[in-house]
Each structure stands twice: as structure tokens, then as C-alpha cells.
Amino acid sequence: MKNVLIVDDNVDISELISVVLKKEGINSKIINNPLEVPDILKKENFDLILLDIMMPEMSGTELCSKIRDMVNIPIIFLTAKTELIDKMLGYEIGGDDYITKPFDNTELVLKIKSHLRLNQRTRQKTNGSILTSGDITLDKESFEVTQNGNKLNLTTREFELLKYFMENSGIALSKEQIFESVWGSDYGDIGTVAVNIKSLRDKIKNGDKYIITVWGYGYKFIRYDDEK
Secondary structure (H helix, E strand, O other), rough: OEEEEEOOOHHHHHHHHHHHHHOOEEEEEEEOOOHHHHHHHHHHOOEEEEEEEOOOOHHHHHHHHHHHHOOOOOOEEEOOOOOHHHHHHHHHHHOHHHHHHHOOOHHHHHHHHHHHHHHHHHHOOOOOOEEEOOOEEEEEEOOOEEEEEEEOOOOOHHHHHHHHHOOOOOOOEHHHHHHHHHHOOOOOOOOOOHHHHHHHHHOOOOOHHHHEOOOOOOEOOOOOOOOO
């Protein structure tokens, strides 16, 4: 059974989420003080974290940056903020998705199940696990990406996106192809493709050189086999 960590200083909201998840057969643990999260993560294993943005002790974005190196699991932000800049900040520091308060219970469950499925698929062992292009190396088994030997801190979705690009390097891919292949039947909006690609480009040095825009169509990943 999957286990979700709910981090929200609002007791009523966190308990409501816990009840909703229980009905779906998903275990959960509630933490109302974000300062306690790092110690909890050292002792217990979780499959996903729901993280509130606005908390008095420590903001969700600040906490996310502190714990991202501790756990390699999906992080979904709960927030009343709807501005794109706030979402981009969340993606930049390691968040995988957003859901805006007040949220619909069905939407919340769909997003959680979507990321749980994606994370499970990503962690399945595969043969031929190493992909390389220029100074970028992607290891499907260890779920790690390095550039010039430096580890890139990618979200689960960004990892899947980069893997798909590298496996189809040199091919112009439409937004629809990318969405169907990376998001599949998971809950989402095709508009999130551009948002995640921007975040991925920002995390890769010279990201615009590797992932180019094919205007009016989509994107293409350029392979640099001779790059050092």
C-alpha cells in the first residue's frame, strides 16, 4: 500500500486529505509543523509528499529545497497561489506538480495516483540503462542524470521527459506526442509540457542547445556525440 506524507499547518485540511486518501486505499501521515519533516524522512519511507506552500514556521518552497536531496519521490505543492512565477519557482527547486486551494477531491486523488504510477514505472529496472549525449549522461536504473560529472536535480517528470527526448534524439516531436508518451493517460493538461520543458532547460547547462523549439510544431533533442 502506498504511503503519502501530508505537510500542512492547517489541521482541518490535512485531516480531510487523509480521509480522502484512506478511502482510495492510500496510507498517509500528517505533519503540521514543517520543521519536523527532515527527521521524519530519516526514519520513515514515503511514496509521495503533499506540501503546503504557505506555512508560518517554514515555507513549502524552502522545505522542498532542504529535503529534495534526501528523497527522490514526487512532491506536489498545495497552494492558493496561481501565478506562473510561483509555479516555476516550485518546479525549479524540485516540485513535481501543483494543486490550487480550494481543490476538488477528485482532482487531488487523480494527481496523486498519476504521480505514484509514474514514480513506480520510472523505478522499474531496465536493460541498456545508460543514455549519453555530449556531456549529459542518464542512467535509467539509478534514476540519475549527470552533466560534466555533476548530478542534475530533476523531478520525476523532468527525468521521464529527458529520457524520452534522448531516446528520440534528432526527431521533431509534437507537443501532443510528448504529452501522450510522457504523461500517457495520467491526469494533466498539455500546457504543462511547455512548463516542464522550460524547467528542464533551466536545469541543464546550455539547455537551449540540447532542447530546441520547432516553431509551430513542438521540440527536438539535439545529440552531441562529439561534445566533451
